[in-house]
Amino acid sequence: MTTITRRQMFAALAATAGAPAITGLMPGVALGRDTTGVTDSEILIGTTTSLSGPVSALGVQARCQAAYFRMINERGGVAGRKIRYIIYDDGFSPPKTVEQVRRLIENDRVAFLFNMLGTAPNSAVVKYINQKKVPHLFLAVNGYKWGDYRTHPWTMGFAPNARIEAQVYTKYALGRNPDATFAILYQNDDLGKDYVAGVRDILKDAFERRVKAIPHEVTDPTVDSQLVALRASGADVLISGTTAKFVAQSIRKVHELQWRPVHFMASGAASIQGVLAPAGIDRSTGVISCGYMKDAADPEWASDRGILDYLAFMKTYFPEGNALEGYNQYAYLVAEVLMQVLRQCGDDLSRENIMRQATSLKDLEMPTLLPGIRINTSPTNYFPIRQVQLMRFNGKTWERFGDIIEGAGEG
Numbered sequence: 414m415t416t417i418t419r420r421q422m423f424a425a426l427a428a429t430a431g432a433p434a435i436t437g438l439m440p441g442v443a444l445g446r447d448t449t450g451v452t453d454s455e456i457l458i459g460t461t462t463s464l465s466g467p468v469s470a471l472g473v474q475a476r477c478q479a480a481y482f483r484m485i486n487e488r489g490g491v492a493g494r495k496i497r498y499i500i501y502d503d504g505f506s507p508p509k510t511v512e513q514v515r516r517l518i519e520n521d522r523v524a525f526l527f528n529m530l531g532t533a534p535n536s537a538v539v540k541y542i543n544q545k546k547v548p549h550l551f552l553a554v555n556g557y558k559w560g561d562y563r564t565h566p567w568t569m570g571f572a573p574n575a576r577i578e579a580q581v582y583t584k585y586a587l588g589r590n591p592d593a594t595f596a597i598l599y600q601n602d603d604l605g606k607d608y609v610a611g612v613r614d615i616l617k618d619a620f621e622r623r624v625k626a627i628p629h630e631v632t633d634p635t636v637d638s639q640l641v642a643l644r645a646s647g648a649d650v651l652i653s654g655t656t657a658k659f660v661a662q663s664i665r666k667v668h669e670l671q672w673r674p675v676h677f678m679a680s681g682a683a684s685i686q687g688v689l690a691p692a693g694i695d696r697s698t699g700v701i702s703c704g705y706m707k708d709a710a711d712p713e714w715a716s717d718r719g720i721l722d723y724l725a726f727m728k729t730y731f732p733e734g735n736a737l738e739g740y741n742q743y744a745y746l747v748a749e750v751l752m753q754v755l756r757q758c759g760d761d762l763s764r765e766n767i768m769r770q771a772t773s774l775k776d777l778e779m780p781t782l783l784p785g786i787r788i789n790t791s792p793t794n795y796f797p798i799r800q801v802q803l804m805r806f807n808g809k810t811w812e813r814f815g816d817i818i819e820g821a822g823e824g
Contacts, residue, residue, distance in 0.1 A: 447764040450524025459499045459517035462530040466504035477744035480731035507537035514538045532604040556603045560795040579611025582677040596648035600655040601628035608654025640666040657682040664692035684739040698808040703801040710737040719780025
């Protein structure tokens with residue numbers, strides 16, 4: 414007796430009668446059933462990251478996720494399939510990203526791309542990926558443009574975006590001092606420019622009069638000269654809208670210059686072990702950022718079930734990683750959300766259904782998110798996390814203050 418699988422049955426139906434009508438698709442996503450990268454036993458996922466180059470410290474995220482998928486596979490996989498995760502190093506070089514993404518899509522034939530690192534690298538490939546109609550999910554970026562479902566319907570970011578962060582920082586600073594002036598150190602790419610845009614959103618016509626903004630390149634060895642110029646502006650507030658290496662440099666240089674602005678830093682660089690400790694704990698005390706995850710290093714969560722499960726995972730599956738490193742905790746959270754998407758897919762792991770489920774997350778509470786923060790997506794909301802809480806480094810840990818703040822999903 415011949416056994417017919419559900420996949421064979423769907424293929425036969427599609428061949429003889431045409432695929433059934435599918436409703437609820439996001440704008441720009443065509444009907445169909447592309448199961449590239451999926452077999453009866455395996456789901457093939459790909460990513461590019463920076464295992465070398467100027468931000469190589471961030472490459473730990475992909476290695477942590479590889480360990481997470483090993484755990485999932487040991488527990489039976491998802492939908493009866495094991496996950497095979499291909500990681501290619503692009504050195505944070507966009508031309509290299511182009512080469513590696515083409516390799517993943519055309520040679521390896523992955524089902525989808527997951528948590529690719531970096532604004533500039535992802536920008537170099539987003540058009541190509543969308544032309545190929547490959548899900549490009551939960552990017553490790555902090556840019557507002559990654560929620561633009563009209564332009565790239567197959568692409569979705571994950572963390573709260575930089576523009577909303579800057580709006581929150583500016584509102585808080587003005588609440589303390591309505592006449593405050595601002596200095597912005599920003600990376601000269603979409604990430605950094607979003608911080609500038611967020612401040613402009615709040616100050617509007619007063620922006621030119623009250624803000625000094627200076628860019629830097631990701632290839633710059635230091636940002637010392639930029640900070641000297643920003644210090645000369647006499648600004649009351651400094652926003653370091655950049656990546657980890659340069660945030661650490663800005664903390665050190667501000668201290669050296671004996672400048673005492675209210676110092677806000679990018680949430681993507683809010684790692685105690687990876688940024689604040691290298692910058693100097695004393696120098697870092699008092700800086701402000703925003704968060705959406707429970708901090709595994711914070712005694713407040715010492716008996717929290719979500720954090721205990723995360724720590725157990727790290728001990729068993731990724732012991733070479735630092736469990737108190739925020740990059741690892743972020744990687745774990747994103748991987749958990751991806752598992753929710755794949756579970757919602759059931760046995761239909763077509764590219765179309767993966768995107769459909771990624772855009773159908775409703776008030777999803779994850780064990781390592783701060784209380785009150787939920788994940789929501791829809792065909793017209795590609796910002797999974799839009800809520801944050803301000804936090805200040807007290808010399809030992811991040812201390813949260815104020816209410817949960819939600820930003821707009823679409824600008």
